[in-house]
Amino acid sequence: MTSLGGVEMVDWNLAVATATRLVRPGPEVSREGARAVVSELRRHAKSSEEHVRDFTRMYPDRPAESDTPVLVVDRPGWVRANVAGFRELLSPLLEKVQERRASTPGGAVLGAVGGKVTGVEVGMLLSFLASRVLGQYETFAPATRELPGGADGSGRLLLVAPNIVHVERELDVAPHDFRLWVCLHEETHRTQFAAVPWLRDHIRGEIQSFLGETEMDPSTLLERLREAAQSLSGSRTQGEGTAAEDGETTENGRAGLVELVQTPAQREILGRLTAVMSLLEGHADYVMDGVGPDVVPSVGEIREKFQKRRATGAGKLDQALRRLLGLDAKLRQYREGERFVRAVVEELGMDGFNRVWTSPNTLPTKSEIGRPADWIARMRS
Template identity: 30%
Template sequence: MNLYRSVRAVADASGDDAIDWQAAAEAAKASTDPGSLALEPGEQAAYARDVREAREGVREAAGLEFDVPEVIEIQNRHHWMDANIETFQRVMAPMEDQLGAFPGVARTVNTGTMTVLLAFLGRNVLGQYDPLLLAEAPDDDHALYFVRPNILNAADVLEVDPDRFRRWIAFHEVTHAAEFGVAPWLSTHLEERMQSGIDALSEGSFDRNAFRELDTTMTVVEGYAELLMDHAFDDEYEDLRRKLDARRQGRGPLQQLFRRLLGLGLKQRQYERGKAFFETVIEHRDLEFASQVWDGPESLPTDDELETPGLWVRRLES
C-alpha cells in the first residue's frame, strides 16, 4: 500500500467531469493491498466444481432452467475494482456535469469519496454476480467474480473451513445467476428504475417511486436468493450466516459509518425483508408457486405485498 500515492492521486484529480475516474481507481488501488492470487494446487478446479455443483443444485431444487455466465473470474482486490469502476461510471454519468461554483474543489471531493468507496468495497466483497447493468453492449455475457483474498481472510477471521466457506459463497452467487437467467427482463427493469432515479437527482429532484420500486425489486432478488439457498445448499450454513452477521455488527464505528453511507445497511434490510416474505409464501404454498415472481415485472410484489405476503399470493391465484 502507498497512502502518499493515494492522496496525491486524489489531489491531482483533473478533467471536465465531476469525478476523475482514473485518479479514483489509482488512489483506491494505492491504498489497498491487492492480496495474493497464488492458487494452491487444485484450487482453481475447486472453484469450478463449486460453481458447477451450485448450478446443478439450484436447478434441481427450483426446477429452473438457467446457466451460469461464461465469465467466471478468481480475482484479487485490484481486479475487482477494475471490473466494477466502469459500472460506477455508467451509473453516475447523468451527474457528471454537477460541479457547482467551485468545480476544482468539487471534483477533488467527489474523486476522494469514490476512492474511499472503491477501497472499502474492494476489501470486503467476497463474491459477486455482475449483471453488467447499463452496459453499452446489453448482449454481453454477465460475469461471476470471486475475490480470493477476501474469502480467505473472512474464513480465517470467522474461524470456518475455507473450502466450505468458498462453496457457500459460490452457491449464493449462483442463485443470483438463476434469477437473472430465468427472468431476462430483470436487468432492463432494474436499469430503467436506476436511470430514472439518477436522472432526477441530476436535475435536483428525487424520484421517490423509482427508488421505491428499485428497493422492492432488490428485496425480492435478495430474498429469493436466500430461499434457493435453503433448498439447494447441501450442508448446514446457519453458522456461517450468523458468524458473518456478527462480524458486520462488531465492526468499529468508522466501518459502521461506511456501511451506512454505502447503503450496506439497506442491503441487510432487503435480505431480511425478502427472506421473511418468501418464508411466508412457502408456508402457504411451495417453491414452484414462489418462483412465479419471475414471470414478469407485473408478478413482482408491491411494497404493501412485501409487508403482507398473503396479498401477493391471492393476487397471483386470481
C-alpha cells in the same frame, strides 16, 4: 461520457488509482495456495449451477456461462470492475450535472478540480468496500481488456478470493463448505437474470428513470455517488449492522442520504427498486441455505457465525462507516426478502413462488415484501 473542456465530471482513473493504493492487503496466502483457492472457487461456481437450478426450478434457455463469465478477482480487480459499471450506469446523471455546471461562471476550472476531488473521494469509498465484498453478480458490466463481460453486456459474476479466505479464517469454518456456500448465493443471482430475460432491462429502466428525475447541483454529487456505490452494485458484504429502512430515521437521528435529493417520482421508483432488490437478495439467501444441507454439511454453523459477524461488525469505525454508506439498510433487504420468499414457498410451493418472475407486474411491491400474504392474495385474485 460528456466532459467540459475535456474534463470528466469524475476522474474515474484517479478513483481506481486511489482505491487500489488505499485498499488493505489481503490475507497471507502462498502462491500455490492462491492458485488452489482460485481453482476451487471456479469449480464451486460451476457445480452450483445444477444445485441452484434443481432447487429453484429456474432453467435458462441457454447455459449461464455462455452469457455471464465467472471471474475470480482480487480487491483491485473488484474496484476496476465496479468503476466500469458505475461509469456506464451513472452517465445520464453525470451528464445532467455537467450541463448545469457548464452554465456556471468558472465551471471549467471548477470541473478540473472537482473531477479530481470527487475521483479521490469515490476511490476512498471503493477502497473500503473492496475489502468487504465476498461476491457480486455485476448486472451491468461493460467488457474491458482485463475484465471480460457477458454477451451484449449481460453481466458477469465476481468472486473476491482474498475476502472469502479472510472471512472463512475469521469465522473458523470449513473452507470447502464456506466457498461453496458463497458460490451458491452468487450463482442464484446469475440464474435469476439468465432465466428471466426481461429482468435486466427492467431494472436498468427503473434506475435510469430514477436518475433522470434527479435535479441536483454539483455539491450533492458525492452523496449520490455514495448511495449508488452501495445500492446499485449488488454487493454482498461481510458484515452489516441494524438500522432504519430507506426513508426512516437512522440511529443518529438523521435521515438517510437518499432523502436529501428525492422527488415524489423518485420515491415511487425507489420503492419499486427496493422491492425487487429485496426479492433478489432474499431469494439468494433462501436458496443458499435451502441447497446447503445436501451439499454443504456445515451450513448451519456457517450461517450462525456469519449472521453474528454481520450483526456485530468489525469495530466502531467499521460500524460508523456502514451507517454512513447505508450498508446497514442493505441487511434489512436480506432479512425481509428472505422472509417473503420463505413465506410464499411455504404457502404455494416453489412453482407457485416462481410466478413472481412472470413479468414486472407480478413482482412484489415494497409493502408486499413485508406482507407476503398480500402478494399471495393478489396472485390468487
